[in-house]
Amino acid sequence: MKPILEIEHLSIYFTQYDRGIRKRQLPVIRDLSLKICPGQVTAVVGASGSGKSLLAHAILGILPYNSHMDGVIRYDGEELTGKRAEQLRGREISLIPQGVNYLDPLMKVGAQIRKGRKGGGIREKCRQALKRYGLGEETEEMFPFELSGGMARRVLIASAVTESPRLIIADEPTPGLDVKAASRILGHFRELADAGAGMLFITHDLELALTIADRVAVFYAGETIEEAAAADFQEARGLRHPFTKALWNAMPEHGFIPLKGAQPYPGTVRKGCPFAEQCDRRRPDCKEAEEVPLRELRGGRVRCLHPEAAE
Amino acid sequence: MKHRLQFAAKKLLRMALLLLGVSLVSFLLMCASPLDPLQTNVGQVALGSMSQEQVAQLEAYWGVDTPPVQRYVGWLLGVLHGDLGSSLLYRQPVLAIIGQRLAGSVLLLLTAWIISGILGMTLGVIAGACRGQWPDKLIRGYCLLISSTPAFWLAILLLLIFAVWLGWLPVGLSVPIGMDAASVTLTDRLSHAVLPALTLSITGVANIALHTREKMVDVMESDYVLFAKARGESMRSIVLRHGLRNVLLPGITLQFASISEIIGGSVLVEQVFSYPGLGQAAVTAGLGSDLPLLLGITVITSAIVFGGNLIADLLYGVVDPKIRRRAAKG
Numbered sequence A: 001m002k003p004i005l006e007i008e009h010l011s012i013y014f015t016q017y018d019r020g021i022r023k024r025q026l027p028v029i030r031d032l033s034l035k036i037c038p039g040q041v042t043a044v045v046g047a048s049g050s051g052k053s054l055l056a057h058a059i060l061g062i063l064p065y066n067s068h069m070d071g072v073i074r075y076d077g078e079e080l081t082g083k084r085a086e087q088l089r090g091r092e093i094s095l096i097p098q099g100v101n102y103l104d105p106l107m108k109v110g111a112q113i114r115k116g117r118k119g120g121g122i123r124e125k126c127r128q129a130l131k132r133y134g135l136g137e138e139t140e141e142m143f144p145f146e147l148s149g150g151m152a153r154r155v156l157i158a159s160a161v162t163e164s165p166r167l168i169i170a171d172e173p174t175p176g177l178d179v180k181a182a183s184r185i186l187g188h189f190r191e192l193a194d195a196g197a198g199m200l201f202i203t204h205d206l207e208l209a210l211t212i213a214d215r216v217a218v219f220y221a222g223e224t225i226e227e228a229a230a231a232d233f234q235e236a237r238g239l240r241h242p243f244t245k246a247l248w249n250a251m252p253e254h255g256f257i258p259l260k261g262a263q264p265y266p267g268t269v270r271k272g273c274p275f276a277e278q279c280d281r282r283r284p285d286c287k288e289a290e291e292v293p294l295r296e297l298r299g300g301r302v303r304c305l306h307p308e309a310a311e
Numbered sequence B: 001m002k003h004r005l006q007f008a009a010k011k012l013l014r015m016a017l018l019l020l021g022v023s024l025v026s027f028l029l030m031c032a033s034p035l036d037p038l039q040t041n042v043g044q045v046a047l048g049s050m051s052q053e054q055v056a057q058l059e060a061y062w063g064v065d066t067p068p069v070q071r072y073v074g075w076l077l078g079v080l081h082g083d084l085g086s087s088l089l090y091r092q093p094v095l096a097i098i099g100q101r102l103a104g105s106v107l108l109l110l111t112a113w114i115i116s117g118i119l120g121m122t123l124g125v126i127a128g129a130c131r132g133q134w135p136d137k138l139i140r141g142y143c144l145l146i147s148s149t150p151a152f153w154l155a156i157l158l159l160l161i162f163a164v165w166l167g168w169l170p171v172g173l174s175v176p177i178g179m180d181a182a183s184v185t186l187t188d189r190l191s192h193a194v195l196p197a198l199t200l201s202i203t204g205v206a207n208i209a210l211h212t213r214e215k216m217v218d219v220m221e222s223d224y225v226l227f228a229k230a231r232g233e234s235m236r237s238i239v240l241r242h243g244l245r246n247v248l249l250p251g252i253t254l255q256f257a258s259i260s261e262i263i264g265g266s267v268l269v270e271q272v273f274s275y276p277g278l279g280q281a282a283v284t285a286g287l288g289s290d291l292p293l294l295l296g297i298t299v300i301t302s303a304i305v306f307g308g309n310l311i312a313d314l315l316y317g318v319v320d321p322k323i324r325r326r327a328a329k330g
């Protein structure tokens, strides 16, 4: 199937000033590649600060002004330039943002969803979208401070699906919702995908991701370290990277075994595999290698020098 | 509504206390003034040629022989009866003088206040929206230049350019000199007010524009603007729909707080343009040891400034949806 979105060798840097004078490029995402097909849910799983939100913002062309990116993003077979992203976002590509502070505090919910457009058509669409997530008409007249956390989340989701987008990027859409509401929303996502939309589902929760994802990409310190079919997560044996295995082992039904240590802050590892410090299968060359390439392995991809060691 | 009334009553009480404090401080400063009212107003030479009784009479008139506490209490009791006393220099009731002068200044103050508010807000929004680009640099450069220029110096500069070199506008005063009051036209009055009002507006703009810019920059960096972009809203829509809305609220406070700055500025500017307004009267009263007039002006201008802040607070309640909704509920 032709992918709706292809990301190749994406890197994102922040420009920082050391003691006010020396300019420094701080990489937060390095050499990231990802594919999203229509009708599929691709989950991106990674810890806090691993660059997940930035990935979403990069696709939409709304990175902060002190950052820049390398690499290619292709949408529907054509390069997604800043200009093209500007035309497509909100129409074909839509974002469900991470937090409730993404709503204008002084504007009524309805006006935000309608984006300033008037007319019966958009009013009806807005009402339908809210209804789909269990929100009544009265919600339109409310200000964000009058919404509960869960309602605000549903408003954010509704605002993303008012148009019929072909690519939906959901950045941690479910925290703050109870299990029932969360699973209902995930069910809606599945429906949207089944109707032909491509879906990028960003989360830190592998277990949640596996409930709806077709493919899973695992982030570690701004890199994709493994990309695999959701089916590979049935057993630890199917997995390729030691970090993915550690995540798998940390799932409640697999023994709840936590991983020791913390992931390095982006840009602090200059050489070798960034996971080396935490890896239980570390070899001497892991900390020496100039670059750890992403390689194909058993129908997925992995960024590890010794993936076979697991077998 | 009851809530709102209570709020206003509390504010009014605070205002009364504040005015009391302000008048007391002005009085104490005046008492500490090294200027001797007799020497300044009557003159060394004239005093020397006067008899003992005449001097004693003058001292009584200028209140030099009355103990300060008694003087202040006397003034305060008068005020409580609605009598602000009579000006020693002008020999007229203080209220009448303030009324005349205020009528002269109001045109000046009001235009400066409105122009600096609208222009400052607009420039601030533009600068904040174009952060780092040339419009921002231009506007910020202008504001920094103006804020570091003393108002009186700017007044003199404008006077030189427009009144002396170009000769477009009159040099000073509020009406043509030597003209009979009945034949003064509105155009005359306006053309005399242009330069002082311009000076006040130019200096007022800088402050408002810089503050608005800061707020606008925050808004443009906010998550909700990011999301508005993600939803495909155009830059225009973002600035007009989200930017203005969020800048307006702090803008109200800023605008009403600027009343005090404009009144303060008018003291110097009216002096430069010999514009017979309240500011000029304040200077005259201060230098001439005209205690009742100075206290009257201080109290009235403080009341105006305080009233402005009160209006800002009340308006805030109308504009801020949080307060509005709370008021609607109970």
Ligand SMILES: Nc1ncnc2c1ncn2[C@@H]1O[C@H](COP(=O)(O)OP(=O)(O)OP(=O)(O)O)[C@@H](O)[C@H]1O
Residues within 6 Å of the ligand: A014, A028, A046, A047, A048, A049, A050, A051, A052, A053, A054, A055, A064, A066, A098, A204, A266
């Ligand atoms: N404007 C910025 N300037 C400098 N660094 C930034 C900026 N925005 C984000 N970062 C850094 O980029 C990294 C990735 O941020 P991002 O928001 O993408 O993380 P995330 O994976 O979404 O985390 P979370 O799960 O907590 O949302 C973080 O380390 C963060 O400190």
Ligand SMILES: [Mg+2]
Residues within 6 Å of the ligand: A052, A053, A054, A098, A171
């Ligand atoms: Mg995030």
